Amino acid sequence: MKTVGARQVWAVQEITAALARRLAGIPSVWVEAEIQNLRQRGGQVYFTLRDSHQIDASMRAALFERLAPRPADGGLVYAYGRVEFWAERAQLSLRIERMEPAGEGAMLAQIEAIKATLAAEGLLSDARKRALPLVPRRIGLITSAAGAARHDVLNNIWARFPADVVLADVPVQGVTAARAIVRALDALNAIPEVEVIIIARGGGPLEDLMAFNDERLCRAVAASRVPVVSAVGHEKDVTVCDLVADRRVSTPTGAAQAVVPDRAALDARLAEAARGLARGLGRTREANAVAIAQRTLGLIAGLRAAEHRSASQVAATGSRLVPAVQRIAGASAHAVPVVHDRLVRATGARHEAAAQRVAASAGLLEALSPSRTVARGYAIVRDPASGRPVVSAAALRGGTELELEMRDGRAQVTVKETHT
């Protein structure tokens, strides 16, 4: 440097030396670029790394020749190196030490590596896959709140069943996605009512789906307390997340079918079970109807035989028993005429009116379905102490207290005498 008038004037060599000092100490970096203009000179390979900009680069030929696969002109690479400054010509270049193929090939290789690691630990095994709950108390949904997948999955779920959903809004691509999804899995797993989790994202190019091939994400899915449904990408886009999840689906409809039942079908199934209960009880009562009728008639006969009772008392008690007979006999329409005949004989002409009510009810009862009959109630003769149904007259004695349970209430009765 010299001073000419008011100016400081520098030699080129001083400038380049200053630049060299500035550029020293820059750390090595990974660069993703297309490789171009490959040429070898002496022990070096020279090339250009470019995207929309470009920079010269070089690598020792001995290193370059060992690369497998060896990059060719036009190939996409990850190159690792540092900035090199040639002071004599003030030229910048990258001195490359390592180089790997990039792009789809690289991503596929990365996916295969993660898949192999997880498979070796058994995390992709079908045996690990858990059944999904039929009716989850709450559903965890991990997706982007702004994405179409959120709307599609929710609408399909709610078209089937009015499920309660906890939504975790996450980015579904980019470098922060995997970590955010892992956090969302943890947060949803901490909510006891969440019994299944859906991870949803629409389709996209491989690089957009790479978050779902992230090893930490896949491990978090495997470690989830509740089953995880992977609804990521289209049918053709298989991610490692799909493989490690308990269920993989490729459409919002598939996701909905996996996590909730069809409400209408379930209601129909419960209604059928209710009818089955009624039918089953009716069938049992069919077999027991005669025994029940005999026991009831035995009580009436007992009342009638009690000579110290006034006729009006017998009539009143007999009338109270009639509804019980109706209901007991109701399950077995063909038993009604038998009951009717015996009731007439047992109660005599004074109770003819009551007996006619029983007979009239026979036609009505036949018109009723078993379920309606049960809905109307059934009468059971119980031991009031134990609450157990009484199935045999043999155990009854004069004075035994019994309870008749009917649709709308109970009647307490006393055995006067038994005939077995």
Add this chain to the structure above:
Amino acid sequence: MSEADDPTTFEQALAQLDEIVARLEAGDVGLEEAVRLFERGQALLAICRERLARAQQRIEQLTTQGEPGEPDDAGAPF
């Protein structure tokens, strides 16, 4: 199955209900047992229906996103 096995999931309640219906429909149980099964079946139906009635199509959004100290996506290489 016995009454002691209170169903904890909808599937369990439904499975117990199916079993009871099958036993009742087989028609070879005594009256006392039939009444007991019927009452148990009614209770299970009530459990199932209550569970279905709880679903209200509610949606809640978690608010635990965006931890501080996230690595910055953008930035200079050096």
